[in-house]
Amino acid sequence: MKISIIVATYNNLEFLKFFFSSLKKNSKYTHELILHINDGSDGTLQFANKNGIAFTHSLENIGLCNSINQAASLATSDYILYAHDDMFFCKNWDIYLENEVQKYTDNLYYLTGTNVSKNNGLINFDCGTIPENFDEDKFNFFCDKDESKDRQGSHWAPHLVHKELWMKVGGFSKEFNPGDGSDPDFCMKLWNNNVRIFKTISNFKVYHFSSVTTRKKDIILNNGTKTFILKYGFNPRFFRKYYLKGDGFNVFDGKLHNPKMNLNMFFDLLINKFKYLYFSLFK
Numbered sequence: 001m002k003i004s005i006i007v008a009t010y011n012n013l014e015f016l017k018f019f020f021s022s023l024k025k026n027s028k029y030t031h032e033l034i035l036h037i038n039d040g041s042d043g044t045l046q047f048a049n050k051n052g053i054a055f056t057h058s059l060e061n062i063g064l065c066n067s068i069n070q071a072a073s074l075a076t077s078d079y080i081l082y083a084h085d086d087m088f089f090c091k092n093w094d095i096y097l098e099n100e101v102q103k104y105t106d107n108l109y110y111l112t113g114t115n116v117s118k119n120n121g122l123i124n125f126d127c128g129t130i131p132e133n134f135d136e137d138k139f140n141f142f143c144d145k146d147e148s149k150d151r152q153g154s155h156w157a158p159h160l161v162h163k164e165l166w167m168k169v170g171g172f173s174k175e176f177n178p179g180d181g182s183d184p185d186f187c188m189k190l191w192n193n194n195v196r197i198f199k200t201i202s203n204f205k206v207y208h209f210s211s212v213t214t215r216k217k218d219i220i221l222n223n224g225t226k227t228f229i230l231k232y233g234f235n236p237r238f239f240r241k242y243y244l245k246g247d248g249f250n251v252f253d254g255k256l257h258n259p260k261m262n263l264n265m266f267f268d269l270l271i272n273k274f275k276y277l278y279f280s281l282f283k
Contacts, residue, residue, distance in 0.1 A: 008085070065173060
């Protein structure tokens with residue numbers, strides 16, 4: 001199974017090298033890594049050329065959504081895996097994905113890895129904060145021993161979809177540049193195209209150094225919640241809770257279904273409609 005791994009990077013060479021090393025070390029198959037390099041004056045361009053890594057390039061930071069879409073345009077495999085440049089992939093991650101993909105007779109699925117981090121991960125487990133102090137043995141031991149179940153409804157990176165599906169929904173939506181809200185928006189577009197399998201694969205673990213790139217001082221994040229409400233009539237949290245059933249990290253139990261209105265959902269939706277009205281009047 002060959003995968004096109006799509007990554008946006010912005011002068012983050014130390015982490016990118018570490019991410020690349022995990023792919024070389026822990027992949028069963030040979031995959032296609034494609035970067036979009038924003039700026040690249042830190043040596044990222046030279047690193048990509050030296051290692052034969054395909055990439056698109058912009059002289060300045062064009063934002064996550066535009067970056068990912070440009071890189072994805074070079075994908076040659078049937079599967080697109082969106083990842084971050086500050087991740088470390090576990091051993092045999094691609095075998096776990098291959099085993100999962102083989103279960104389906106169509107392409108209507110969205111599969112994510114289990115995000116492990118010191119803080120703010122699906123699983124919080126401290127293995128370090130930078131490549132220099134990353135405890136790889138500790139991470140490997142945790143991956144071997146952890147018995148967490150597959151989970152329902154995640155929209156976290158890394159995520160894998162079939163290329164046909166990616167192209168059908170148009171990749172990431174540029175109105176969410178530089179990136180806040182782009183993941184739930186992508187999932188909402190998939191939902192509107194009849195995807196009902198949103199599954200987090202427990203064995204496919206990645207250690208995430210917590211969005212190093214998006215914390216750069218010159219990146220001013222967009223108001224993704226506002227954009228999402230104006231586009232869909234409710235916020236990303238509402239979508240996660242009532243559509244993806246992922247608000248409480250529920251164990252995966254099969255295909256999702258259209259949400260059924262209840263009292264809690266009604267009141268949450270009413271609040272969202274007031275927010276929609278407010279944002280519409282005061283854009």
